[in-house]
Amino acid sequence: MIRIEPRETQSRTFTLGVPILSAVIALALAAIPLLAAGANPIVAYAEMFRGVFGSVFAFSEVLTRATPLIFTGLAAALAFRAKLWNIGAEGQLYLGAMAAVAIGSGVLDVPGILLLPMIVILGAAAGAAGMVAPTYLKTRFGADEVVTTLLLNFIILIFVQMMLEGPLQDPMSLGWPQSAPVLDQGMLPPLMERLRVHSGLILALILAGLAQFMLARSVWGFRLRAVGENAAAARHAGINVKRSLFGVAILSGGLAGLAGVSEVAGLKGYLTADLSPGFGYTGIVVAMLAGLSPAGVVIAALFIASVFVGADSMSRAMGVSSFLADLVVSMSLLCVLVGGFVARYRIVRSSTARAAS
Amino acid sequence: MTDSIVLKLNGLSKRFGSVVANDDVSLTLNRGEVLALLGENGAGKTTLMNMLFGHYLPDAGTIEVADETGVLQPLPLGQPQVALGAGVGMVHQHFTLAENISALDNITLGSEPLFALRRNRREARKKIEAIIAQSGLNAPLDTPVGRLSVGERQRVEILKALYRRARILVLDEPTAVLTPQEADTLFENIRMMTNEGLSVIFISHKLREVLAFSDRIAVLRHGHLVGEMATSEADETSIARMMVGAETPELASTRIAPGSPVLTLSGVSVSGRSKRDTLSAVDLTVHAHEILGIAGVSGNGQSGLANVISGLAQAEQGLIRVNEVEIDAPTPAAMVRAGVGRIPEDRHHEGIVGAMSVAENMVIEYLDDPGVQSRGLLRHEAIQSNAERLAKAYDVRGPGVDAPARLLSGGNIQKLILARVFDRAPRLILANQPTRGLDMGAAAEVGRRLLEARERGAGVVLISEDLDEILGLADRIVVIRDGELHEAPGRDREQIGLMMAGEPA
Numbered sequence: 001m002i003r004i005e006p007r008e009t010q011s012r013t014f015t016l017g018v019p020i021l022s023a024v025i026a027l028a029l030a031a032i033p034l035l036a037a038g039a040n041p042i043v044a045y046a047e048m049f050r051g052v053f054g055s056v057f058a059f060s061e062v063l064t065r066a067t068p069l070i071f072t073g074l075a076a077a078l079a080f081r082a083k084l085w086n087i088g089a090e091g092q093l094y095l096g097a098m099a100a101v102a103i104g105s106g107v108l109d110v111p112g113i114l115l116l117p118m119i120v121i122l123g124a125a126a127g128a129a130g131m132v133a134p135t136y137l138k139t140r141f142g143a144d145e146v147v148t149t150l151l152l153n154f155i156i157l158i159f160v161q162m163m164l165e166g167p168l169q170d171p172m173s174l175g176w177p178q179s180a181p182v183l184d185q186g187m188l189p190p191l192m193e194r195l196r197v198h199s200g201l202i203l204a205l206i207l208a209g210l211a212q213f214m215l216a217r218s219v220w221g222f223r224l225r226a227v228g229e230n231a232a233a234a235r236h237a238g239i240n241v242k243r244s245l246f247g248v249a250i251l252s253g254g255l256a257g258l259a260g261v262s263e264v265a266g267l268k269g270y271l272t273a274d275l276s277p278g279f280g281y282t283g284i285v286v287a288m289l290a291g292l293s294p295a296g297v298v299i300a301a302l303f304i305a306s307v308f309v310g311a312d313s314m315s316r317a318m319g320v321s322s323f324l325a326d327l328v329v330s331m332s333l334l335c336v337l338v339g340g341f342v343a344r345y346r347i348v349r350s351s352t353a354r355a356a357s
Numbered sequence: 358m359t360d361s362i363v364l365k366l367n368g369l370s371k372r373f374g375s376v377v378a379n380d381d382v383s384l385t386l387n388r389g390e391v392l393a394l395l396g397e398n399g400a401g402k403t404t405l406m407n408m409l410f411g412h413y414l415p416d417a418g419t420i421e422v423a424d425e426t427g428v429l430q431p432l433p434l435g436q437p438q439v440a441l442g443a444g445v446g447m448v449h450q451h452f453t454l455a456e457n458i459s460a461l462d463n464i465t466l467g468s469e470p471l472f473a474l475r476r477n478r479r480e481a482r483k484k485i486e487a488i489i490a491q492s493g494l495n496a497p498l499d500t501p502v503g504r505l506s507v508g509e510r511q512r513v514e515i516l517k518a519l520y521r522r523a524r525i526l527v528l529d530e531p532t533a534v535l536t537p538q539e540a541d542t543l544f545e546n547i548r549m550m551t552n553e554g555l556s557v558i559f560i561s562h563k564l565r566e567v568l569a570f571s572d573r574i575a576v577l578r579h580g581h582l583v584g585e586m587a588t589s590e591a592d593e594t595s596i597a598r599m600m601v602g603a604e605t606p607e608l609a610s611t612r613i614a615p616g617s618p619v620l621t622l623s624g625v626s627v628s629g630r631s632k633r634d635t636l637s638a639v640d641l642t643v644h645a646h647e648i649l650g651i652a653g654v655s656g657n658g659q660s661g662l663a664n665v666i667s668g669l670a671q672a673e674q675g676l677i678r679v680n681e682v683e684i685d686a687p688t689p690a691a692m693v694r695a696g697v698g699r700i701p702e703d704r705h706h707e708g709i710v711g712a713m714s715v716a717e718n719m720v721i722e723y724l725d726d727p728g729v730q731s732r733g734l735l736r737h738e739a740i741q742s743n744a745e746r747l748a749k750a751y752d753v754r755g756p757g758v759d760a761p762a763r764l765l766s767g768g769n770i771q772k773l774i775l776a777r778v779f780d781r782a783p784r785l786i787l788a789n790q791p792t793r794g795l796d797m798g799a800a801a802e803v804g805r806r807l808l809e810a811r812e813r814g815a816g817v818v819l820i821s822e823d824l825d826e827i828l829g830l831a832d833r834i835v836v837i838r839d840g841e842l843h844e845a846p847g848r849d850r851e852q853i854g855l856m857m858a859g860e861p862a
Contacts (some may be wrong), residue, residue, distance in 0.1 A: 217737070219730045226721060229712040234670065235708040236699070237721040238690030 018343050019289050019296075022335030023303060030328045037320045044318050051313025052306045060195040064267065066298075066305035067197075068093070068276070070204035071259035073290060073297035074211055079252035081215070081292050082228040084245055088134065088149030089256035089281025091156035092127035096257025098160060099126035100264040101168060101271040105181030112185035119186050119265055120203070120258070127249040130156065135249040141240045142347070145278025153280065160272045171272065179271040188266035194312015200262030204298075207255065211294035224248055256280060285333045291340075304329055361388045361427055363443075363556050364409075364525055369418035371404055378404040380721035381418070386525065388427075391547060391557045393571035393588070395564075395600055397835045399826060401580040402560050406527050409448045411437035420527070446518025447527040452510050458504035460496050460513045464520050481520075488519050492550045494820045508539035512546075519550075526550075528559040532566060544570045564593050576600055597854040603702055616645030618681065619785045620666070625675030627661045634661040634670065635840045643785065643816040648807060649829025651820040651842075654857050658840035659820050660702070663789040665855065666694035666818060667699040680784050693722050698783030700774055702790045702820075704767070708774045711763030715755065716744030718762045719777050751776035752802075768799030776804055786810055786817045792826060804830055824850060824857075 031041035041103035052062055053342040072089040102125045103110070110118055130152065137143035137208035163169075164177040172180070188199045227244045235241050259279055264271055286304055290296030311325030364386040386392050396402050409420060414435035420671035421429040422443045433439050454463050465481045470790060482498065489495060494512040494564045518526055528594045532540040533607045547557055547570070561567050567574060567588070574591055576584040576599040584599040612667060620643040629635040633656040641662075643649045664670035665677065668689040677684045679695040692699065703706040709718045720729045720740050728739055743759035753772045755765040760774060771791070778786065788807060807830060809815055820837075821827050821837065827834060834845040836856040845853050 218734050219724050220733065222717065222721075222724060223733060225713060226710045226717075230706070230710040232707050233710045233721075236667065236689055236701055238668075238688065238693050239721075239724070240688075240690070 004118060008333075009071040018339035019120070019300070019336055020081065022289070022339045023332050025335045026328050026332035029331050030324060032325065034320060039318045044314050044320065047317045048307075048310035048314040051310040051317075054313075057195065058309065060197040062202055062302065062305045062309045063197045064195075065309055066301040067201045067204050068259040068263050068279040069268065069282055069286050069301035069305055070201075070208055070298055071255050071262060072279050073286030073301050074204075074208055074283075074294055075252045075255035075259070076213060076226070076284045076287035077256070077290060077292045077294055077297050078215075078248055080287055080299050082224050082245060082248045083140075083231070084135070084228075084248055084252070085133075085146045086131060086149050086249070086252045086256075087146055088130060088152050088280070089252075089259070089283045090193075090276060090278065091149070091153035092130040092253045092256035093276050093280050094156050094160045095130045095253075095260065095262075095274055096123040097260030097264045097271050098163065098168070098256070099123045100186075100261040101179040101182060104186035104265060105170075105180035105270075106183050112183075115183065115186040116188070116265070119182070120261055123261030123265075124254035125255045127255070127260065128253040130257070131249040131253030131323040132246075135246055139245060149304065157273065162272070164271065164273055168271070175272060181270045182265050186265055187269065188262065196267060198262070198266035200258075200266035203258070203262065208294045208298050215294060220247070233319065256283070282329065285329055287338050290332055303332075307332075359502055361423070362429065363385070363388045363423040363427075365429060365851055366405070367404070367419045367421070367759040369408055369415045370421070371401075371408060371413055371415050372803035374385075377417075377580045379408070379577075382580075382582045383418075383524050383575070384575055384582065384585075386556050386558060388423075388556055389551045389554055390560065390573060391571045393567040393574045394558055394560045395567060395574060396577035397600055397822065400577040400600075403529065404580075405577070406447065406558070406560065407528065408434070409440065409527065410445060411435055411440040425524075441521060444522055444524035445527070446515075446521060446525065446740065448511065448518060448529065448531065449512045450529045452514055454502045454510060454517075456511060457501055459499050460502055460505065460509075461498040463502055463513055464498075464517045464819065468521055485516060485520060485788040487575050488516060491514075491553055492519065493546045494519075508535055508542070510768070511543070515546075519555075524555060525554055526557045528557065530560050532561065532563065540566065564596055564855075567596070568593065576825065593606060593855065594851065597851050597858070600854055613811070614644040614813060615832070617646040618642050618644050619679065620642070620818065621676070621681070622665070623676045623678075625665060625667055625672045625677060625820025627670050627672055629661050629664075629670070632656055632840065633658065634664055636661040636665065636672075637840045638675070639842050641835070641839075641842060643818055645784070645814045645816050646811055647833065648811050648817040648831045650834045651818065651823070651837050652824055652834055652845070652853055653837035655822050657838050659822075659837055661840060662818075662837065663702060663787060663820060666692070666697065666785075666787045667701065667789075668697075696781075696784040698778035698781065698786045698815075700746050700771075700778055700791050702789040702793075704774055706762075709762045709770055712761055714744075714759050715748065715753065715762050715765065715773060716740050717756040718773060719747055719758075722777060723781070725827065738830055744795055747776040747780055750780075768795050771795060771799060771803065775803065779806055782813065782815075783810075784815055786815055787820075788817060789820045790822065791819070792821070792823070800826075824853060 027045070034041045034044050051058055063114055072093065075089045076086060100119045103122055104115065104119045134145045134148040134152065138145045142171060161177060164179060168179045170178055170180040190198045191201065215224065223239050223244045226239055227241050231241050263275055268275060282304060286297055286300045289300035307328045308325045311322050314320065315322035362385050363822060366384040369379055369382045373612060382405055386619065394402050396782060406414060406480065408415045418494065420432040420434065422432045423848060424447065432443055455466065461482060464485055485498065494516055496505065496509045496512040496516065502513060505513065515526065531543060535543060551557060568591065571588045573587055574596065576596065578600065585838050597612065620634045622639055622641040625636060625639045627634065627636040636658050651662065664671055668691055671687060677687055679697060682695065684691055705711065710721065721833065723729055729735060741758065747753065748758055751772045753769050753776060755769050765773065786807070791803045795803065805817065811817055819827060819831055828848060828850060834848065834853060836843045836845055836853060838857065838859060845856060
């Protein structure tokens, strides 16, 4: 008889090694379709590496791409730590982006110096608002937040399209479904001359550090971990489980909203309905790769951004499809999930049934 | 009825860690006989039946089951499939039916080959209808099981066992979920089946039905077979005495004059989801310097009472006062603040967060305390030194205070909880099944701490299904039955046993 038992101890090498090994295995597996596409995988990966580390510009592109992923990765990681399965970061990102252009394009008459803080705060608030209804439905009626948050993504995206063809449409856009641009005072300042990387990255890094610190060292983090690990014991110990869930829901939504703010006010300058190529969903992969640790989110976001940016330049140089990047990202997630299982459980072979007491 | 033996258990023993669940138990069962297996909770009835059914592997002993020709054959141990094949069927207290498919499919499920080309439903239906005609176990075969009543579901379970040609049927507390009328029908059906040659073992707490329907009675106590008699020679008093033992243990310490009330429940009602967490208009007073024992058969409202005192359940009616102060909105946090120390029944599930460290689990109830946090940040060093001190004082052994609490053994988890509760010197202590599953040493430690708290002036509510534990510790005993409390007039275990079993005192 073969049984699966939880491991009594998890070694540190395992917890650190599993994500790294998964990334390597994913790259190795992706060599198969590369071969099928007629490319030499070694040359292709060398191109990919050059596309990431080959120049300051290349690496700045990775940082630019990693910025929204850190925000959405943190959004997923914090919520998942409390076992609140927020799959709605994509929608919350658009809510934040919408708030950013609504305020930033001069609808509100705000003194210039206050415009950027207002955009950041209200953008986060808009994202947070997107989590209120699903969390209420979960705590009040037991509605599965996986379903509600996921479906809200589509509703919000359609709402964005409607707004872009209506009230938010730029009168100067010649009919394109595109918002008016954010005023210059409302833009997140760039970090380097002539490069796209912007100060949204600094905000993301600060928030990741803060989240890491609060999770480990604050009473709030203690409650969050207790609720996530064992809600029944947390409740028995006098922790207000609903309040903890609402707290983390609002933070998670807010972080996802900031991803939208950072894309609009840091990079694009205006809102279109294709602002995000699935940053909200990729954030889930980032969080899982990171083992739900905020500091790990930064590393995982950089890895995934490198894969995307590197695959772009590889596809240009080699003439293979850049969808390969999606393949590597999805396979690393699968490898991490399998690896995480191996790290947590062990498979035991035994000849007789042991008492299950 | 013939007297040929269909089942022999020879010297079965089973221990879990240091807890002896069964010690050298030998039993026989005759063809066409109804054997009642009696005993308090934890006496080892279910363990014994699980060994028969192959769920547990005995440490010692053998089982023999008669084959179709009536010759006893040794049964290979620890293999449920083999036990099934040998004609042993078991109906658990909690049914194992798939609710979304029909009764017919539930009955045939698992006894068909996995890769059969087509299912011979007509044949199966004919066979089941024949069994129904023989046994009188009526159940609508085409209705999804989810829409059947509890009694009907139980009949489907029994039909399932009979369909697999069970010649020995084990029923684990079959009437616990039935109305008296349904129970009567069940026993009529059982009688019809035993007339056809089926042998039945049924596990029960209810003395009256045991006396009315069984042929023979076997009593287990603390894992030993303490008595066996023909039902015709038994009466309630003799069985009750056998179940709970003859001698009353000495009270572990001398009585102290009780002080002011620390807990008062007046007219408290809770309508829970089931009988186990329902209370109806309960009055209860616990004083300082007093251990109040709540005795009762499991599932009679103990959870409801524990939930009210620990703040997990809101009373729909009635008043709760702790230290003579009314608690308006009872929550776990409010109860902790009011000075209630709570030892939960399920220490793994409610007592600790297994993934968090021992040190963190020791402060989890006191996160607002200035010794634990300042301005929202955890005082890491204070938490650490607190944990080191408590681990030493309460002898919590394990891989250290930074290790996840789930790595501790059951006894050490309980010590962790004791440390968390007793270190704050609570005025009222709720101890719900505090020694269940613990070895002797850890159980004795729990008792010592409870007596120490009483000495200090705390009031203790001790909920236990182990009457010995209650008699050994409690100053006053209240019996809980059907969500109602009845004060026991004395410490007479026979009388308490009768009250627990639902007989008028």
